Amino acid sequence: MSQITLDNVVKRFGSVVAVDHVSLTIAEGEFVALLGPSGCGKTTTLRLIAGLEIADEGRITIGDRDVTYLAPAARDVAMVFQDYALYPHMTILDNIGYPLKVRGVSTPERTARVTEVARELQIGDLLARRPSQLSGGQQQRASVARAVVHQAVAFLFDEPLSNLDAQLRLEARAFLKHLQNELGATSVYVTHDQAEAMALADRIVVMRLGKIMQVGAPLEVYRNPANTFVASFIGSPPMNLLSGKVLLGQGQFVLDDGETVIDMGQVYQRLERPPQDGQAITLGIRPEHITIHTEPRPFAIPGALYVVQPMGGETLVNVRVGSKLVTVRLFQDEPPALPEKVWLEPALEWSFVYGADGARLQ
Amino acid sequence: MNRYKLRTGISRALLLVFACVMGAFFALPLLWLLTAPFSTQANLSVTFPEQPSLANFEAVFANKFAIRALFQNNLIIGGGVMILVASIATLASYGLSRARVPGRNVLVYILILFSSVVSGTAAMVPLFLLIFNLGLIDTYQGVILVMTGGLLPSAIFIMRDFVDSIPRSYEEAALVAGASSYRMFRDVAFPLVRPGVMVVAIWAFVNAWGAFLIPSVLLRSPEHMPASIAFYSFYTEAGTPNITLVSAYAFLYTIPVLLLYLIVNWRFGFRFFGGIKS
Ligand SMILES: Nc1ncnc2c1ncn2[C@@H]1O[C@H](COP(=O)(O)OP(=O)(O)OP(=O)(O)O)[C@@H](O)[C@H]1O
Ligand SMILES: [Mg+2]
Numbered sequence: 089m090s091q092i093t094l095d096n097v098v099k100r101f102g103s104v105v106a107v108d109h110v111s112l113t114i115a116e117g118e119f120v121a122l123l124g125p126s127g128c129g130k131t132t133t134l135r136l137i138a139g140l141e142i143a144d145e146g147r148i149t150i151g152d153r154d155v156t157y158l159a160p161a162a163r164d165v166a167m168v169f170q171d172y173a174l175y176p177h178m179t180i181l182d183n184i185g186y187p188l189k190v191r192g193v194s195t196p197e198r199t200a201r202v203t204e205v206a207r208e209l210q211i212g213d214l215l216a217r218r219p220s221q222l223s224g225g226q227q228q229r230a231s232v233a234r235a236v237v238h239q240a241v242a243f244l245f246d247e248p249l250s251n252l253d254a255q256l257r258l259e260a261r262a263f264l265k266h267l268q269n270e271l272g273a274t275s276v277y278v279t280h281d282q283a284e285a286m287a288l289a290d291r292i293v294v295m296r297l298g299k300i301m302q303v304g305a306p307l308e309v310y311r312n313p314a315n316t317f318v319a320s321f322i323g324s325p326p327m328n329l330l331s332g333k334v335l336l337g338q339g340q341f342v343l344d345d346g347e348t349v350i351d352m353g354q355v356y357q358r359l360e361r362p363p364q365d366g367q368a369i370t371l372g373i374r375p376e377h378i379t380i381h382t383e384p385r386p387f388a389i390p391g392a393l394y395v396v397q398p399m400g401g402e403t404l405v406n407v408r409v410g411s412k413l414v415t416v417r418l419f420q421d422e423p424p425a426l427p428e429k430v431w432l433e434p435a436l437e438w439s440f441v442y443g444a445d446g447a448r449l450q
Numbered sequence: 451m452n453r454y455k456l457r458t459g460i461s462r463a464l465l466l467v468f469a470c471v472m473g474a475f476f477a478l479p480l481l482w483l484l485t486a487p488f489s490t491q492a493n494l495s496v497t498f499p500e501q502p503s504l505a506n507f508e509a510v511f512a513n514k515f516a517i518r519a520l521f522q523n524n525l526i527i528g529g530g531v532m533i534l535v536a537s538i539a540t541l542a543s544y545g546l547s548r549a550r551v552p553g554r555n556v557l558v559y560i561l562i563l564f565s566s567v568v569s570g571t572a573a574m575v576p577l578f579l580l581i582f583n584l585g586l587i588d589t590y591q592g593v594i595l596v597m598t599g600g601l602l603p604s605a606i607f608i609m610r611d612f613v614d615s616i617p618r619s620y621e622e623a624a625l626v627a628g629a630s631s632y633r634m635f636r637d638v639a640f641p642l643v644r645p646g647v648m649v650v651a652i653w654a655f656v657n658a659w660g661a662f663l664i665p666s667v668l669l670r671s672p673e674h675m676p677a678s679i680a681f682y683s684f685y686t687e688a689g690t691p692n693i694t695l696v697s698a699y700a701f702l703y704t705i706p707v708l709l710l711y712l713i714v715n716w717r718f719g720f721r722f723f724g725g726i727k728s
Binding site: 167 | 617623626
């Protein structure tokens with residue numbers, strides 16, 4: 089097990105900068121999730137660590153070795169591919185045993201170790217089969233088994249659950265977390281599913297357009313999104329982002345429609361970088377930090393009821409405010425009976441204020 | 451509804467008739483090849499011999515020149531071309547598919563364009579001079595090299611399509627697992643492209659097996675001639691073919707190709723593996 093560091097790593101494909109000056113340290117035994125929308129450079133970052141791509145700039149070290157220009161085989165990492173990449177012409181036994189075989193482990197020992205790992209991952213009775221004779225979940229386990237069968241210094245996962253159906257994905261997620269707790273291995277896990285990242289990782293790295301937007305523990309990233317991008321990406325349903333203008337004298341916030349006014353109370357004074365009068369800002373409020381009222385109230389924003397979505401344990405209510413749809417999350421299973429016109433009261437102490445550039449003002 | 455049924459019924463019937471005519475068109479010569487060698491007075495019509503005999507084969511086997519052409523020269527030339535084309539095409543197509551070579555598509559198309567010239571009649575004189583200056587006239591090597599050169603571009607083209615269709619993550623998984631490039635190619639990439647290699651190998655063998663022009667230009671001595679030329683030993687002085695003997699020889703001529711196909715199909719199979727999750 090080893091620490092992994094990326095120091096100002098850049099990778100370009102023609103004119104596309106897939107990874108843009110990424111610096112990151114992954115501690116020994118830490119489970120880090122790379123999270124971001126499609127095309128943000130997560131896979132490329134992972135492949136750079138694996139040695140399947142070579143960085144154009146910057147350094148990569150694993151343990152105390154500079155591996156920037158080393159071949160994949162010399163890096164001694166293990167990787168689980170998105171499509172599993174189980175060799176179709178080999179049995180599952182040979183598939184899982186392949187990393188041992190290239191290391192010259194003798195056949196009896198190899199068989200013994202593969203059998204042991206396979207039994208732990210509950211695919212022990214499938215060893216004689218070909219990959220095409222396995223279900224998606226079994227293939228996923230086989231590819232994880234191939235990764236853990238030898239003592240690699242780090243594990244790399246590229247969206248290993250994205251090919252599973254929703255039910256199986258939850259199961260496999262729990263299984264991966266359990267495995268991680270047992271192995272305590274340094275792991276880098278690529279996903280575009282924020283729930284997966286939150287559930288699995290010790291730390292989340294949010295990426296966008298090849299750049300790191302924020303690094304932090306899951307709850308830290310959830311509670312303190314550093315910018316509007318992270319705010320809109322983490323959390324399901326995502327944070328409500330309302331853009332508007334500051335009226336400093338009155339301590340008010342005017343939405344872009346020019347009509348809806350929110351009394352901000354003490355919020356402006358609490359900001360580290362207080363906004364100017366008339367400055368454009370974005371106000372972020374999580375759906376669970378809004379209360380719905382059926383009568384006007386001080387500090388409440390008027391809106392028109394749009395839809396009510398019962399989700400089982402909770403209920404989502406969409407309300408039209410100006411031209412925006414605001415989502416409210418109610419922790420009740422019974423959908424409330426609401427009139428056409430409602431008033432939303434944001435818990436301003438939980439609100440986030442972002443500048444025009446998207447960066448947080450607190 | 452009924453009219454629709456009637457229409458599809460008629461079009462089906464027409465299709466069936468058409469298929470039968472086409473089938474007969476292609477099957478008749480094959481049928482002839484099965485009956486004529488065993489009859490003593492064969493002609494160009496398909497008639498089942500009343501008293502099948504092997505006399506024709508006795509006569510053919512007595513022709514030492516023709517038998518050496520078939521079972522020695524043809525096998526050497528066909529086998530040589532097959533091995534060279536299959537191995538070079540595999541490596542070249544793999545490289546062209548996997549490496550980021552600028553203009554690699556153009557390269558393959560230009561090669562294909564040239565190959566039709568290279569193995570064609572137009573290039574026979576320069577080819578002859580080239581082989582002459584290399585001192586390879588009247589050698590198997592000369593014929594094998596020229597035919598290999600002619601077949602390679604198309605073989606690379608076919609193979610590259612095949613290699614392109616195989617996801618790279620198999621190979622990447624092997625590399626990350628700790629395999630060297632050579633090891634990865636041997637253990638993972640080659641077994642995956644093997645069905646394609648087999649297709650190209652058989653295709654090259656069949657092409658070399660039936661080749662006439664190149665050996666007739668580059669070979670001189672009778673003991674080097676392939677079977678396609680040895681057919682002329684069953685012609686009379688006046689140039690008319692002895693149909694019974696020609697049919698028997700043609701029968702023997704097809705057997706190795708069929709055998710090769712059956713063996714490859716039995717041993718490796720032309721099947722394609724599935725097995726990547728997409
Ligand atoms: N081999 C390549 N050649 C050219 N461009 C590439 C290559 N690989 C990636 N890119 C580009 O680099 C950028 C980052 O790609 P990457 O695969 O890392 O994204 P990702 O975050 O993994 O996305 P996804 O969630 O869709 O898998 C994209 O714009 C992509 O088009
Ligand atoms: Mg990806």
